[in-house]
Every structure is written in C-alpha cells, then in structure tokens.
Amino acid sequence: MNTVSKAKSTLPEVVVMPSRFRNPIGKYIVKRNSRCAGCGLCAELCSYGVHIKPEGYSRPLPPRSERCIGTACEANAFYCVRHCPNQALSVSLNPILETMGDYRWTPEMLIGQWYMAETGELPETDLEYNLGSSGGGFDKIRFKIPDPADYLDISDEKIDTSLSLNRRSDGRPEKVLSLPCYGGGMSFGSTALPVIVGRARAARRLNTLTCTGEGGYPPEFLPYAEYVITQVATGLFGVREETIQHAPVVEFKYAQGAKPGLGGHLLGDKVTPEVAAMRETVVGSSLFSPFPFHSVYSVEDHKKHVDWIKEVNPRALISVKVSTPSDVDMVAVGSYYAGAHIIHFDGSYGGTGAAPDIAKKNIAMPIEYAISRVHCFLKEEGVRGQVCLMASGGIRNAMDAAKAIALGADGVVIGTADLVALECIRCGKCESGRGCARGIASTDPELGHMITEEYAEQRIVNMYLAWRKQWCQLLRQYGLRSVKELVGRSDLLVNMDYLDEAERAKYPEAPKNKLVI
C-alpha cells in the first residue's frame, strides 16, 4: 500500500493549457453566417463554450468549433442550431479531417489526444481516440466485454498504477514510478530544447522518467536529473562519466524500432552550432550513428558494457533497449543474464526523428507480436519475475498501453504521444530543413523556441492524467486494484479476426478510412 499512497501523493494537478494556435482543429465545424443579429442566445445556451459573447460586444466571438460535440448535441434541449432565431448557425463534420493524420494516428485520435493534453479529461465528443485505421495489431485487439459482477466500486485514488523497475534484489535502488510508463529517448538535436526539458519537468511532477536520447546531456536537465535516463547509444554522443553518474537509469540503445539495424540519423540541416557543440561534431554535417556498438559483437561483450555502467554509477539501474528481430525472445533472455534490470523492446512501427521509409515499414516485427512471445519465453525460463519488461513502438494511447500490458509487458515507453500532446500533427517532416514547422522537432534558432517549457510540461502532465483515468476505469471493470494485476492477462483480450461474426458484432469496429498519406 505504500506505493499506492506514494502514487497518490505525487499525482499533480490538472491546469487547463489551451492550444498554441489561433484556430484549433475539432471534429466538427460551427459556422455563423451573416444573418446573425448578435442576440447572444447561442452563448447563453451552449454549455461547452463554443459560443462566447463577452460583455459589451455587439456580436459573439467566432465560434470555438473545437469544443463542439457535433450533431450528437441535437438531443440536447440547448442545441444552438435549433434555437437560433435567425437560422444563422450550422454544424457539420470538419472536412479538413481528410487531409490530416494517417492510418496509425487518425485525425480523431489526434484531436482526442489534444483534448486530453489541454484539459486532462477524456473527450466528450464522439471521437474514436482509442483505435486507428491500421487494420491490424492493436487496432484489431479489444478488451473483452467485462462481467458487471466483477466491477470494483473504488475511486481512482485507490487504484495502483505504479511500476517497479528493479526486481533483481541486487542492492540497487527499488525505483518505483507512479505510472506504468515513461518517456522514450528524444535527443537534443532531433527535438527542441524546451520540449525535452518540458518532458523532464512533466516526468518530475508525474514521478516517472524521460530519456536523453542520443544527443548528449544539456545542462538544463540537471535540476531534473533524478527523472532523466541517460541513453548510451552507438554514436556515444555526450556520454561522459558525469552524465552516467547523474542518472537513476542508464539505457543502452542497441536498436530503434523505426530503423532496426541502422543506427541514429540526424541530417546535416539540423546540426546547428548548439547541437554540434553538444555532440562534439561539425556544424551542418549529417550524423549517422554506427550500428551496432563497435565494442559489442557478442552477449559477453554486452555484459562487459553493463558491468562498465554499473561500476561507473553504483546506484544506476540498467535498461537495454533493443528492437524486435525474429529471435527477440533469445535477445531478452541474453540481456537478463547480462545483468539488465529493464528490457525495453521497441517495435517496428515506433517513432523517430528521421529514418528511411523503407526501414520504418519493413524491418523487424510490430511490437504486438513481440510482447507475448518474450513474456512467455521469460516465464518458461523462470526469470520473468526478475526483470521489468517495457514495450514501445507504436503505442499511441492509454488503451494501446493497457493492451500491451495485458499481452505481457510491465509497462510501456511513450514518445510520439508526448509530441502529439504538444500539438504535433504527424506531418512527418521532422528530419531535414529547419525541422518541424510547429516548433517541436527543431533546433532552428526561431522554430526551436516556439514552445515554452511550461506549456510542454503541463500539456504532457494533463495527457497522462487523462490516460490514468482511462486505466482506472478499465481496471475497475475487471475488479483489479493494480495495473500489476493486468500484466500478462491476455485472457482479457480478444482479437476481431479470431472471433465469429456474431461475437465480433459486439465490439466496436475500428475506423476504416482510406487516407492520403
């Protein structure tokens, strides 16, 4: 129960953090035409804040379409379109959605995450934010319809969502996080400084972790050092004795799901003077990290690596980040015997700052297949209880995370969703030129400062607090008090392709949009 009370005490407050953009995007669009006489009735009626008429204004402000719950509002007595005395209002689906998002991150999923990041609440609009249009993997998996008799009537505060990272009883710290997830590596260079520092600040407030990625350890991280994982990747950028010693967890990045077997990419345009100084490289010169570690060509070499870090930092836990090849289970067991506390699998549909498209689509297996395979193999080997298994690579939302845990992971590592919280629109143009036009994945002197640390911190905190609400709802339905009880409960899952037609009809269909990507 100590962990529960600790989790409870560390949960931060939600503070509404609105969009940075003048015209936020919603599922519906509300239009007010020139027939409007400025009576202000709509502003009096709407309880969602779509219509606002400030004191002394002759006409309402332009409608805040992103707050509209859409045609479902017709059932409400206060439906603005019906009441407008001049028939000046209309509500329709926002046609811009067809130009947004992709098969994995559908427009509705993006809008749903933005809403959570803004408010810390789950969306009220009829958004499908749990399932994408990819037609496989998590988008085919559902949680079974729960038995009402299992329902546990307890509050969110009494539900344990903590995650223990050290299960080896080796005298190193028993690090416990308040959430079953932490932040994936994002380097200084690939991502703007206020974004990565904002993530670290959010990690401190949420009592979880974030990771430096392979771009060195900016001094701005130092106040949050207890919440920042130092990554040791094949380029060894910014890896020094002191950066290893700062960290509660040190992560070896052997491979990355988006580009398994290829090492990191930072294209020349993004190697600005600051980035080059941090990485001790040449301005404007592309940085392709080698693959693999030139010092590791066997499991024995890998153990030497782990021992080296353990020696340099006696209190650090060791995480090993690998991708998902066909022998993923053997890699896992090898990492365990080399002394890792955390084994982190990054599936092939994971995020990146830059990777060849051929690698993103085609190399290594999606994480959905890897999790149960590794979980079962480690159980058979009798070591599952001594290691923390983290999954990542295409885990987009709270339900994906819960499905990954039910398949056998202890927790998940999140990257892209953090950026979506900061209003990433998944245009995929982070890799070159000045970087991200929205100021997220850029170190450009202008674009890299569009975001404040406070904004980044609060949006990420809000998103995870909304996710926690979803997890608590789910656990309650199955009579579970702790997310630990969900680990490996694949009996609670169904896959739509494995159900009879009648059975399948009981579960929500995933959207099947044909998208332009």
Add this chain to the structure above:
Amino acid sequence: MPKKYHIATKETPPRFEPVGKFSTVEFREDCAGSCRQCVKKKCIYNVFKDDYQHIITMDEPEFLYICQNCFCCVQECTKGIFTRVVNPEYRLMGNTYWQPEIINQTWFQAHTGKIPVSGAGYRGPFSGTGFDAMWTDMSEIVRPTRDGIHGREYINTSIELSRKPMRLSFNEDLSLVQELSEIVEIPIPVLFQPPSFGILSERVLLAMVKAAQRLCTLMLIDAADCSSAFNDYAETLVPRLTRSNYQNYVDIICRSRMVELAYEPDIEREFATLHNYKPELLIAIGLPLDAQAGSRALELAQAGVDVLHFYADDYGCETGSNAHRTIRDMIREVHGKLVEGKVRPKVNILFSGGIAMSEHMAKAIICGADGVVVDIPLLIALECRVCSRCKHGESCPVAIGEIDITWGSQRIVNLIGAWHDQLLEVMGACGIREVRRLRGEVGRALFLEDLERESFAPIFGKRKIPCG
C-alpha cells in the same frame, strides 16, 4: 575485391508540375486583407513564394507539390479563412495496386536520386497482401557494421545470369573435364523491360536502355522493336523472341549476350540452333507465373536453360487463375519446387509484374528470386501518372513520348540508384553482405501468417478471417 559499384545520381527536376497531394481553399470574402500578417508569407517551405496572389489573379487553384502538410497556415490565419482539401487529381492517380503514394515516392526518387527519409513513425496500414504481409529481419548484435552502407565495407549486390555447373569433374591430371563457360554477372539484381502499357516511343525506350547501359544491367525488348537506333546498345539488350520468329533475327541474336524465348512446350529443342548461332549465348525462357510455373521451372532447369523469367500480372498476382495468388507466394512456390528437385543452383530465376518499390526487390529475393525485372516504375520515373489515358487512345498529360533521352535516362538512373541504396539498408539490417546470400533466406524474414500463428494463436485461438 571487385571494383565498388556506384550509381551516379544527379538532381533531375520534372518537366511538369507534379500532381500535389493537397490544395488550399480560401474563403476570400471573409479576408479583410488588412491584418498584414498573412500566413502565406510565413510558410517555412515557401509554398506560396511564386504565387502568393493567385486568388486575386484568378489563377488555377494551387495543388501543392511542396506543401508538407504542417497546417500552420490553416491554424494561424487571423481570419480562419484557410482550409485544405485533398487534390482530387491526386486521388485519381494510379489504381488499387499502383497507389498515388507509390507514384509520388517514385517521382521523388527519380527527381533526387535519394532514399525517401522522413521523421515520425510509420504512417501506413499494419499489413496487407503479398509483399505487404512480410517484414525483413534484423540482426541485433552480430552483423556487418553500418559502415558497410556508408562505404567502408563492401555490400555486394551482383547476381549471375549464366547457368552454373552443379559440380566440377577432373581428369587424372587434375585438369577440368568440362569446359567452363564465362560467368555473366550484373551488378544489381534488377533488369528492365517495357511496361505493358504507355506511350512507348523510341525516345522512351532509348531512355530506358541508355539507363540500363549506364547501370550495367540488361533490358528486355521485343526483337521487332530493335530498330537501328538501338545498335549502340546491343550488349545491353535482351531481344524477346518466339519459336516462330527467332530465325528472322539472327543478326540481333549474334550481337546479344542473352535472348529470351517465349515459353512453348518443348521449347528446349530450339536451344541447339540458338547456340549454333552464338555458342556463348545465354538463353532465358519467358513464361507466365501461373499454376504450372513450378512444374515447368523444374522441367526447364533440367533442359539447360540459363534464366527463367516469370511474368506475373501488373498487380503482382499469378496469371490465368481466379485464385490470384500473390507474387510473394508464387516466388516461394517456384523456388521451393526447384530446391526440392535439387536443381535450384543450376538456374537463375527472375520475376516481373507488380515490382513497384525497392522493398519488393529485396522481398522477392528473400522469397527465392535471383532478381526482378521492373517495368511500370521506369515509366513513372519519366513522370507517368498511371492515368491510363493512353490505354484509351487519349493524349498523355505529360507528353511522355517526346522526352529528352538524356533527361529520361538520368531520371531512371536516379530511381534505381535510390532503390540500390535502399537494398543496402535492408541487407545491412539483415546482416548480409551478398545479395546472392539473401536469395531464399526466408529465415531472414517474418511472414504475417507465421507471426499470427506463433504469437496470437496461443492467445486468441483459431483465426476466423484469413490473413491478408
């Protein structure tokens, strides 16, 4: 070590504005025009640089080839009058197999010669049919280094086209019993052929064959199309012949390194005549990738053929059947039959039809092909929009028939240069330094149905909807 193979790419812009994915829509009547903060001026990609006032001048709506879809203009316009739509012309490009995204990416590669690289994770469907229902493997630790891709090690992509003896026999004095014929290699596992449609003018064909020559590969072409304009490319051309017409092309056969005969029963009886014309001539047989493909391959392998070239349809499926098995499964079947028949090392097998992306080349080889023959991508490199207008006798929107040959060949060289680099990426990740070792290495691939069976069946039971 052989001389390092390098493809010299060079930026070669398109002649026509390519079809863009998106278009902006402006509700201009709401624009006061007085905010002086027009988002068009702030676009970091300079999309509106050349046509900032197109609405005022009543120009065509812009279809934004260079727009990167960041939504900044839509979300920052002070009046909120900006929105976007998918360009309807973009949606209409291609068909269910040759999708707009494939065409767009092919244009990019033909333009720049670069590998498509982007940020953020994979954006497409989880899996699909055929080659989209498999992933290539990677080696976590023990493997050649990434340096191989960047030039300090050599990753060999050469394949052989000549028949190989199964074993060597020696005389008592240790001299060889049989006379060994020359080993004919090409440095990339790709050959060319004209597509099944398109305005295949002499200029178009010359651009293709010139590119093939520069890349040191071969191009298949109907013997009837080998006019005198192709005389300089005799070493590069593989004339396609039939039993009934090859006698008419003896001069072309004698100039060629390899010929392809269309399959007919007992076609092997013609081999002796062809070898009489030119003893070192390589003989390929072109045959449909149909239900008999495996058994015919087995027969022909015994009969002394060098290369078997199987033609799938343009959609990457078997021909002459309603089963529509995909080229992925058909390659595995043909390769498997030859392995079972213990003759696989004797012959080289090539596949064409539906080879649309570099990943198809790598995956075809993993499934058991020695190499692939590409066709439609060559035309797309020359700006073809796969609009099929030419199939109905209508004009080509990009006047493909009148291209400049040098421009066209450079675009094709760029495309294959990018494909070659992508093959190196996949092989590097697999930990394989020789494309010949990739052949049939299904252990270095992950197939959808296997993953579903191994990882999901123990949890979810029996699958009710078949894979793909």
